Amino acid sequence: MIQFLQYVSAGILWIASAVLTIVKKNPIGIIILSLMHAAELFTVGLKTGIEYGKKRVYSIVMCMTFGFTWWLPLKKQMEAETFTDADFVRTDHDFTMPDTGVQN
Amino acid sequence: MPATYEKNAVVITKAPALNYFHNNVSLPYDYGRPSYEKRQDVIAIKQAVRKSLDDLDKETGWKEQFKGKKILIKPNLVFVTPPGAYRYDYGIPQTTDPRVFDAVMEVLDGIVSDIIIGEGSGMVTWSYAHMAGYDRIAKNYGCKFVCFEEMPTDRYFCPKAEVGQEVYVPKIISEVIRGERLYVSVPKMKTNIYTGVTLGFKNAMGTFSCNMRYRNHTWQIDKKLSDLLYLFKPDLTVVDGIIGGGGNTPGPNFPVLVDKIVTGTNSVEVDRVVTEMMGFDPTKNKLLIEAGKRGFGDPDVKIVGKKEITPFIPAEQSLLTPRFERNWPGIRYFVGHTNDRAPKLEKLDNDHEFAIEMEKTCGGGCVASLGTTFEVFFGSKTYPLTKKRKLNVIVGNGAEFEGKKYWLDRNGKAYSLEDLKALPGMTYVCGECSAPAKDAASPGLWIRGCGEVNNLAFRLILAMMPTLPGQFDLNNLHIILFGFFRKYFIKLFMAAKGTPTEPNFDAYNDGLFTIPELAEKNLDCDWVEAPVPKLTMEQRIEAIKNVKFLAKFLF
Numbered sequence: 001m002i003q004f005l006q007y008v009s010a011g012i013l014w015i016a017s018a019v020l021t022i023v024k025k026n027p028i029g030i031i032i033l034s035l036m037h038a039a040e041l042f043t044v045g046l047k048t049g050i051e052y053g054k055k056r057v058y059s060i061v062m063c064m065t066f067g068f069t070w071w072l073p074l075k076k077q078m079e080a081e082t083f084t085d086a087d088f089v090r091t092d093h094d095f096t097m098p099d100t101g102v103q104n
Numbered sequence: 105m106p107a108t109y110e111k112n113a114v115v116i117t118k119a120p121a122l123n124y125f126h127n128n129v130s131l132p133y134d135y136g137r138p139s140y141e142k143r144q145d146v147i148a149i150k151q152a153v154r155k156s157l158d159d160l161d162k163e164t165g166w167k168e169q170f171k172g173k174k175i176l177i178k179p180n181l182v183f184v185t186p187p188g189a190y191r192y193d194y195g196i197p198q199t200t201d202p203r204v205f206d207a208v209m210e211v212l213d214g215i216v217s218d219i220i221i222g223e224g225s226g227m228v229t230w231s232y233a234h235m236a237g238y239d240r241i242a243k244n245y246g247c248k249f250v251c252f253e254e255m256p257t258d259r260y261f262c263p264k265a266e267v268g269q270e271v272y273v274p275k276i277i278s279e280v281i282r283g284e285r286l287y288v289s290v291p292k293m294k295t296n297i298y299t300g301v302t303l304g305f306k307n308a309m310g311t312f313s314c315n316m317r318y319r320n321h322t323w324q325i326d327k328k329l330s331d332l333l334y335l336f337k338p339d340l341t342v343v344d345g346i347i348g349g350g351g352n353t354p355g356p357n358f359p360v361l362v363d364k365i366v367t368g369t370n371s372v373e374v375d376r377v378v379t380e381m382m383g384f385d386p387t388k389n390k391l392l393i394e395a396g397k398r399g400f401g402d403p404d405v406k407i408v409g410k411k412e413i414t415p416f417i418p419a420e421q422s423l424l425t426p427r428f429e430r431n432w433p434g435i436r437y438f439v440g441h442t443n444d445r446a447p448k449l450e451k452l453d454n455d456h457e458f459a460i461e462m463e464k465t466c467g468g469g470c471v472a473s474l475g476t477t478f479e480v481f482f483g484s485k486t487y488p489l490t491k492k493r494k495l496n497v498i499v500g501n502g503a504e505f506e507g508k509k510y511w512l513d514r515n516g517k518a519y520s521l522e523d524l525k526a527l528p529g530m531t532y533v534c535g536e537c538s539a540p541a542k543d544a545a546s547p548g549l550w551i552r553g554c555g556e557v558n559n560l561a562f563r564l565i566l567a568m569m570p571t572l573p574g575q576f577d578l579n580n581l582h583i584i585l586f587g588f589f590r591k592y593f594i595k596l597f598m599a600a601k602g603t604p605t606e607p608n609f610d611a612y613n614d615g616l617f618t619i620p621e622l623a624e625k626n627l628d629c630d631w632v633e634a635p636v637p638k639l640t641m642e643q644r645i646e647a648i649k650n651v652k653f654l655a656k657f658l659f
Contacts, residue, residue, distance in 0.1 A: 004581075089122070089123060100351060
């Protein structure tokens, strides 16, 4: 949901920039968004998308449209799901048993 | 033909003791790639599943039976709740671990000719399959994933059944019934508030559409589920006992580190063995008693492997437990029944034990659904805000005493309708039979239908504001909502085409759905096909009106 809202925010930014371009004849919003997203694409977005398993074209389209709101969650998930053998050793801290309060 | 085994076996296989909590409810992003295959947990699970199925083959020869056949394989998808959705720091172990399911698929893929993965979670199967990664498993093996509740239904009569004589199942199940497709059940090892445990053959509950589920979803639920075995039964059962789930499942349950895979060719026997391994007495489990009574077990089954007991926290089919009272000090609960199973009310001042006896009268219905819903609220992050919420909850049609109806509180003290109406705070009246107490209900809080859990839960959310159910994990809410819309529009489309996916909603009482008199030759059959003609235009309009977004009495 949070990601969905971030996508909506990115969409609103694009629409606002388009309105600015058409009504005020000022393309600054579109230019800034495009440049920022292109910079993200070449530095981290495309690499993240491909590493995650997304197709190249899909990664380009998503990164150019949504910028970091697209690639950052993927990067975070990859970091969280990259394990070493040590992560699979059973310990007493694998999970916290809630207070079940069972009395029988 | 379904698989026919000369002898049945149950194989218990131990997996190494590892930390299996990473991705126990959802597959990782790198599923299907070399990095996934190299994970310690994946290697261990695959080895355990393969060994168990190989050992089972040595005992029963199941692989020969499956060679070149088409199969339907069914996981158990309930809610898919990753760590952080509830107050707990683990993924809730109530859905078949997708790593285990993938391991089973890998074994079967080399034997059978065609695989369909099918499930009906009762809510939004598509969303849960997507969240857990089952759609990716299907893609990986080049097979289809089908959501049962979105499929057209076929009707069958089961003359030998006690409760479920008329059954509607999705069309794909007809292939299993006719023996054209073998059926593999891959359940989770877990407790269940309605039936004590939910394992191999109870997993077939997911083949019912919503309205079919609500039929006799009451004290008759054990008979209803056992009757389904007349229609079809698993040809192979693989129980995911890597991380089991104890407590009030399908509410958020508590992990149990079992590290076992249990496989078998007779699901009733598999369930019997696993129930014992969970620390329960299978001879006292009503579901297993009913299945045994119908002759679906096999007393000569061979058990391979050690039946170690790992105690599970039992499910509590009651709101009269000390735990419930401790967790919800503001809830005042009243129960009363008049029927041939209920104890007779002979005085107005009874004790706690008498109230428990009264409550047990209809265990598989509203009480279990209420227990589940309160467990959801208990696990929710909003629990500290709602812990002391005051609410009166009334269940049942009232116990008769001197021509007047009464409901008992937890101490066994009887309250008349006038007493209940005078209670301070909001009052929630639950269940179709509770109509005599409906005047005591706050506006919108008389819940019609027997066991219509979506309606019951949604209105309990309203009554328990500001609670937020944890399974609607905010990160995945858009996927869940999409699933609801998808299901709703598919069902509308099917109804418009004249092929509804649901029988009529008829859970207005716990009466039986009897079948017309059959020809003598059919009386001894396990099942008889009873085709439903295509809907007329008027019926289509009615069917469209009956398609609900969430529940019969909501929207």
